[in-house]
Amino acid sequence: MLTRRTMLGGAVAAALVEGRGLGTVARSVAAQGVPGAATLRKRLGARMLMRGNPDYEAMRQLAVFNARKPNRFPNAIVMAESVDDVQNAVRYAKARGWKVGIRSGGHGWVGSHMRDGALLISLANLRELRVEPETMTAIISPSITGDGLNAVLQGEHKLMTPSAHGVSVGMGGFVMCGGHGWNSRVWGPGCQQLKAIDVIDADGNLIHATAEEHNDWLWAARGAGPGYFGAAVRYYLQVHPMPQVMRRNGYTFDLSHLEEVTAFLRNNTPKFPAHLEVVMLGRMIDGRPGLFVGASGFGSEEEVRGALDAFDAAPVFRKAATRKVQQPFVAPSRYESPTESLPAGYRIVIDNIWTNAPSEQLVPLMRSLFENLPGERFNIFFQCWGPVREVPNAAYSVQGEIYISANAVYMDEAEDAKNDAWALDAIRRLHPISVGAQMNDENMALDPQRYLSEEASKRLEELRARYDPEGRFVSFLMKA
Numbered sequence: 001m002l003t004r005r006t007m008l009g010g011a012v013a014a015a016l017v018e019g020r021g022l023g024t025v026a027r028s029v030a031a032q033g034v035p036g037a038a039t040l041r042k043r044l045g046a047r048m049l050m051r052g053n054p055d056y057e058a059m060r061q062l063a064v065f066n067a068r069k070p071n072r073f074p075n076a077i078v079m080a081e082s083v084d085d086v087q088n089a090v091r092y093a094k095a096r097g098w099k100v101g102i103r104s105g106g107h108g109w110v111g112s113h114m115r116d117g118a119l120l121i122s123l124a125n126l127r128e129l130r131v132e133p134e135t136m137t138a139i140i141s142p143s144i145t146g147d148g149l150n151a152v153l154q155g156e157h158k159l160m161t162p163s164a165h166g167v168s169v170g171m172g173g174f175v176m177c178g179g180h181g182w183n184s185r186v187w188g189p190g191c192q193q194l195k196a197i198d199v200i201d202a203d204g205n206l207i208h209a210t211a212e213e214h215n216d217w218l219w220a221a222r223g224a225g226p227g228y229f230g231a232a233v234r235y236y237l238q239v240h241p242m243p244q245v246m247r248r249n250g251y252t253f254d255l256s257h258l259e260e261v262t263a264f265l266r267n268n269t270p271k272f273p274a275h276l277e278v279v280m281l282g283r284m285i286d287g288r289p290g291l292f293v294g295a296s297g298f299g300s301e302e303e304v305r306g307a308l309d310a311f312d313a314a315p316v317f318r319k320a321a322t323r324k325v326q327q328p329f330v331a332p333s334r335y336e337s338p339t340e341s342l343p344a345g346y347r348i349v350i351d352n353i354w355t356n357a358p359s360e361q362l363v364p365l366m367r368s369l370f371e372n373l374p375g376e377r378f379n380i381f382f383q384c385w386g387p388v389r390e391v392p393n394a395a396y397s398v399q400g401e402i403y404i405s406a407n408a409v410y411m412d413e414a415e416d417a418k419n420d421a422w423a424l425d426a427i428r429r430l431h432p433i434s435v436g437a438q439m440n441d442e443n444m445a446l447d448p449q450r451y452l453s454e455e456a457s458k459r460l461e462e463l464r465a466r467y468d469p470e471g472r473f474v475s476f477l478m479k480a
């Protein structure tokens, strides 16, 4: 069955009869009937802001959550309000020979979609959100935020899907980069929830991709992140029954307990029940570097109570400075926590690794990392992710049992270079134990690690060459 939904009319039929591929159709139709740049420009109207337009700079700034705005300037920004707008914008870029960057929720700290001389298409004004409980599917624009989506899923349907731990993160980048969200140790990462996708290709055609048809587009959307070769305009996401209970334990520690706490977390990560999500945050507590450990449980009353009680029974928690157990909470939160590791309004630099290093190797590397927090909001995030479960049919292909990121969070522009160096230096010290890095917090420009397996990288490059031979869509940002 033909699922490419573009209205190609007779050209499609002719191509099918002649046994030509749809790529050929798209190209020949583009040559014949696609309007020129002037017509497309007119169709986009006031939604297209050329550089020099009085609103351009405000929209450019809004396109990136990070207060450290990229020093890169697209030729124009399209504030798309429909899928048609995205198609017209891609065709316009093609007519002008420009590249295209796509922004969903804008929370990628790097702002990979913001490129000099390109067309930036912002999906911020696409607000589709439909839930089909009978097929357990949420159909959304990629700009819908994880907390916004889950508010509807939970409030109206008692359903849920993994989304970012922080508020206001777009599902677009979260899913496309992998997506390590709430209850992902049970449901899998965000990309695993992506059952189908609607995407605009380099010629401006709309493709509906599933595992059965046009699977290359789905495979790549599940983990290729900024390396994707299309503009995703609609996600079809798996949703799950909302856990009956969400409760957590929280502990703070003096840094003197760092080694003991880290060893406990590392050694027990593979044994923590899947419905328990455990993280450690190194941050300033009362003006000194300290530790916060959180264990969040999802499931039935019995499952959650049992898992949190068992966690709390570990002797290491008797040494905590503060201890709160069995606290009800809502995930994702609708509001930013005062201790959010990546707060709004701050300049942010991140670098990260995945590691499988055993405790003996990992623990000795932790002190210099956790001790050295040069500012009040700087933090080290340590997530107990394993045991690693492979995601089928996905570009997403690098994971480790433990995830560690160094997050520089500050206000002063004059400190940019210093803080780039801080994040880089913190993570470079961990390179000997790294098995790769996470695309969601990618820092390819400064720290080019392995983000996809060799096999997945190779396939991605082949697909990019096949489906976007002119390189219409920007790819990974390898240089800041």
Ligand SMILES: Cc1cc2nc3c(=O)[nH]c(=O)nc-3n(C[C@H](O)[C@H](O)[C@H](O)COP(=O)(O)OP(=O)(O)OC[C@H]3O[C@@H](n4cnc5c(N)ncnc54)[C@H](O)[C@@H]3O)c2cc1C
Residues within 6 Å of the ligand: 065, 102, 103, 104, 105, 106, 107, 108, 109, 111, 112, 113, 114, 123, 142, 143, 163, 164, 165, 166, 167, 168, 169, 170, 171, 172, 173, 174, 175, 176, 177, 178, 179, 180, 181, 225, 226, 227, 228, 230, 231, 232, 233, 342, 343, 440, 441
């Ligand atoms: C406060 C905060 C909390 C976070 N918490 C988590 C967390 O708990 N778990 C986790 O895994 N990550 C987390 N992240 C990282 C986050 O998942 C990534 O930065 C993600 O890319 C953000 O998605 P977005 O749509 O908001 O961002 P965007 O900046 O819009 O997207 C990032 C990149 O993805 C590509 N892209 C996005 N949408 C499309 C599209 N529709 N078509 C084609 N390409 C597209 C573009 O290259 C774009 O530059 C967090 C980030 C922040 C700032």
